[in-house]
Amino acid sequence: MKFSVIAKSNFTLVLLPLSFILFFFFLVRSPLFLSEPNQLSSLITLDLLVTLPAFYFLLIRKRDIPKITVVSMFIVGLISASYILPSDQQSVLKLVKTYFLPLVEFGIVGFIIFNVRKGLKLYQSKKNNERDFFTILQSVTQDLMPAKIAHLFATEIAVVYYSLFSWRREPIKENEFSYHKKSGIVSVIVVLIGLAIIETIVVHILLVQWNQTIAWILTILSIYTCFQLFSIMKSMSRRPISFNDAEEVLHLRFGFANYVDISYEEIKSIELSSKSFGPESKTIQLSAFGMLDTHNIYLHLKDERTLNRIYGLKSKFKSIVLYIDEKEKFETKIKSIIEMENEI
Numbered sequence: 001m002k003f004s005v006i007a008k009s010n011f012t013l014v015l016l017p018l019s020f021i022l023f024f025f026f027l028v029r030s031p032l033f034l035s036e037p038n039q040l041s042s043l044i045t046l047d048l049l050v051t052l053p054a055f056y057f058l059l060i061r062k063r064d065i066p067k068i069t070v071v072s073m074f075i076v077g078l079i080s081a082s083y084i085l086p087s088d089q090q091s092v093l094k095l096v097k098t099y100f101l102p103l104v105e106f107g108i109v110g111f112i113i114f115n116v117r118k119g120l121k122l123y124q125s126k127k128n129n130e131r132d133f134f135t136i137l138q139s140v141t142q143d144l145m146p147a148k149i150a151h152l153f154a155t156e157i158a159v160v161y162y163s164l165f166s167w168r169r170e171p172i173k174e175n176e177f178s179y180h181k182k183s184g185i186v187s188v189i190v191v192l193i194g195l196a197i198i199e200t201i202v203v204h205i206l207l208v209q210w211n212q213t214i215a216w217i218l219t220i221l222s223i224y225t226c227f228q229l230f231s232i233m234k235s236m237s238r239r240p241i242s243f244n245d246a247e248e249v250l251h252l253r254f255g256f257a258n259y260v261d262i263s264y265e266e267i268k269s270i271e272l273s274s275k276s277f278g279p280e281s282k283t284i285q286l287s288a289f290g291m292l293d294t295h296n297i298y299l300h301l302k303d304e305r306t307l308n309r310i311y312g313l314k315s316k317f318k319s320i321v322l323y324i325d326e327k328e329k330f331e332t333k334i335k336s337i338i339e340m341e342n343e344i
Helices: 004-026 032-033 038-062 067-084 093-128 133-144 147-165 185-208 212-238 327-343
Strands: 241-244 247-256 258-261 267-274 282-285 299-309 315-322
Touching: 004 038, 004 067, 032 038, 038 093, 067 093, 093 133, 133 147, 133 299, 147 212, 185 212, 241 327, 247 315, 247 327, 267 327, 299 327
Parallel strands: 282 315
Antiparallel strands: 241 247, 247 258, 258 299, 267 299, 299 315
């Protein structure tokens, strides 16, 4: 019964704004609009950009929904006005896009950065084990926007942060384990970046003679890919695999690309092995580089879990393979957890 009420409530949040937009869609195609297009186009623009977000705010003001999502409704109104109004009746809309929209974009980015910094200071003031930028970034972005968009936004910010700003490396703590020092994956990534740079130069020289626009688009995409690879490589040393004994959770991470949190009670067994595996075994690799990377540990779970991948992609698994620099120490820790859970 409670689920039904919540579903209807969320349906209202979609239905009423949609009805609002559809009303103006049909109004623009009516004889009334054709009789006074200049005056009505300005009123419709203001209604979609001001009245619609205000109406949405009234719907969510007493609900557990972040008020910052009103900005999302403003964007919806902006896009709707762009499609609904004839191109020759968008003078007010063009002014908003030119002067006001950039302020909104800077405001959103500034708000996210402010909250991330605030979150980092809060965690540091409590002196707990959480000091991970990407975890806090995800929490902040998911409070601001829908989950799928939040994943994309968090990934893009992480690429910039880890590639350009994150230079200080924290020492590995007692319950933390590195996975990049002995596996050779850093060398693989460096080679991939080098090949990408060479390929970018060669392709750009060949394509620029044919079409400069396409040549520069592909060059920019290639450069961004290099930044992605570099940021993932840097984040590996800043996001170690760790045990949180207080919450009884194992944090499996491969930089900011792949990650999953597993409770101690979900762990079934562990084996030290580098053997290959097939898709029928419901086994996946923690590494974001698949067969280019190696593994030395199989971790088997009691039930199926979901691995979070870059850009919000997900994969189901029941066993996961990973590489740990100190695999014997990791195995000892896992076996002690399993013994403790069996005693309970």
